Amino acid sequence: MKTLIVLYSYHHNNTEKVARVISGVLNAEIKKPSEVNLDEVGEYDLIGFGSGIYSDKHHPTLLELAERLPETSSQRAFIFTTSAITSESKIASDHNPIRDILLSKGFEIAGEYQCVGFNTNSFLKYFGGMNKNRPNAYDLDKAEAFARKLVL
Ligand SMILES: Cc1cc2nc3c(=O)[nH]c(=O)nc-3n(C[C@H](O)[C@H](O)[C@H](O)COP(=O)(O)O)c2cc1C
Known part of the structure; x- marks a missing residue:
């Protein structure tokens, strides 16, 4: 299972700590949004999108990248964040903007x-x-x- 994690973590590198643990389990490459080659994203079975929550959503560079992804019918995505506070409903709303984009591109949300x-x-x-x-x-x-x- 070829896995990519796209990460933007700048405030205290909190999300990077989470990304490193996930990457260790999945043997995933970690790239910044600016390092992602759109011609190569189709090679990955699973792509994770992680950042801190800034003003109720992922960092804009991740949202912009998600908007530019090619459409897919066979790839899975996962979403992860660190934030000031958390709850089930807050996860749902904080992740909404990127989830909507990924679903519109055809990704299955794996978690x-x-x-x-x-x-x-x-x-x-x-x-x-x-x-x-x-x-x-x-x-x-x-x-x-x-x-x-x-x-899987
Ligand atoms: C500019 C800014 C805006 C933030 N906005 C929110 C927010 O809307 N909701 C929230 O729960 N946390 C918010 N936070 C807290 C961060 O999500 C939290 O500190 C996160 O762990 C930072 O991740 P990072 O160290 O990977 O960048 C904000 C932090 C900063 C610096």
């Missing part, structure tokens, strides 16, 4: 994962931030279990 990540956005930086040391071992174990379920 979705979100955990909290260290956040010093805006005024939080004056108080030491929130979710210090997250993702932690618990979050990364859950990410590993999530990745195992993606293996």
Whole structure:
């Protein structure tokens, strides 16, 4: 199963920690959106799209890349993020913008994962931030279990 992870993680590299665990399970390549060659994405059976949540969605570079992907009828995708807070309904709404694009391209959504990540956005930086040391071992174990379920 040839797997690619497209990752944009800049605030505290929180999502990169999750991506590395998933990549270890799936033996996936990790690329930034700017490194993805659109002529080659058809070679992958499974493509993961991960970033922090910024203003209620994935980073714009990931959304823009998803918009430019060729249509498919045989590829699966998974979606993962780190964010300030998480819940089942928040995962659904935070992932909505990229999920809609991927579904419109013909991808089957194989799974979705979100955990909290260290956040010093805006005024939080004056108080030491929130979710210090997250993702932690618990979050990364859950990410590993999530990745195992993606293996066909
Ligand atoms: C500019 C900015 C906007 C953010 N907006 C949200 C948001 O809308 N919802 C949320 O839950 N977290 C939000 N966060 C928190 C980040 O999603 C969280 O810290 C995430 O773990 C950052 O991932 P990264 O370190 O991989 O970039 C925001 C953080 C930044 C810096």
